[in-house]
Amino acid sequence: MQDFRQQAVKNGVTLVESGPCQFCGSAVERGVAQCLDLFGELAGRVRNERGYAASHLFSVDAHALQHPEVHGRLNNHVHLLSLCLMLERGASAALGSRKPAVEKFLALGREWPPLSPPPMGMRGALTVKDVIDAAVEERPALSRRWGEQVWEAWRAHQPWVRRMLDRLMHD
Numbered sequence: 001m002q003d004f005r006q007q008a009v010k011n012g013v014t015l016v017e018s019g020p021c022q023f024c025g026s027a028v029e030r031g032v033a034q035c036l037d038l039f040g041e042l043a044g045r046v047r048n049e050r051g052y053a054a055s056h057l058f059s060v061d062a063h064a065l066q067h068p069e070v071h072g073r074l075n076n077h078v079h080l081l082s083l084c085l086m087l088e089r090g091a092s093a094a095l096g097s098r099k100p101a102v103e104k105f106l107a108l109g110r111e112w113p114p115l116s117p118p119p120m121g122m123r124g125a126l127t128v129k130d131v132i133d134a135a136v137e138e139r140p141a142l143s144r145r146w147g148e149q150v151w152e153a154w155r156a157h158q159p160w161v162r163r164m165l166d167r168l169m170h171d
Helices: 004-010 031-047 056-066 075-089 099-107 128-133 136-153 155-170
Strands: none
Touching (some): 056 128, 075 099, 075 136, 075 155, 099 155, 128 136, 136 155
């Protein structure tokens, strides 16, 4: 991913780099920069926490969908497809498990409809800080709940996601 600051400029967003994260509302001190740092720290735990590793993609998708203004054009599409696969179709949340579906989606090479995010602060109550601050044994379930909250926050786009997944599974 290109630098999040460059992506924000490209998306016409002015970053607030002090206080809580402007996108997810996480109680951090250095805004979105710290929120992204915490996510990097959480991602690093995949190697050492087997239980969390099995639920890691919930965190990846939830965090990305809470911060779409600092990601690329198809970010929302891919992460919503992934959440739907896991939450409604029973796919694994382990790292690497969504790769075939994502590659198939990207290979279709069409212009996809814009999937505008919910308003800032209304993208799920849980954040990366909640998951990273939780006890090790609580992280897998909390990561899943985080994904569920974000999926619900994006409910306006769920019909498109389901239709796309049906198409991907039948092509």
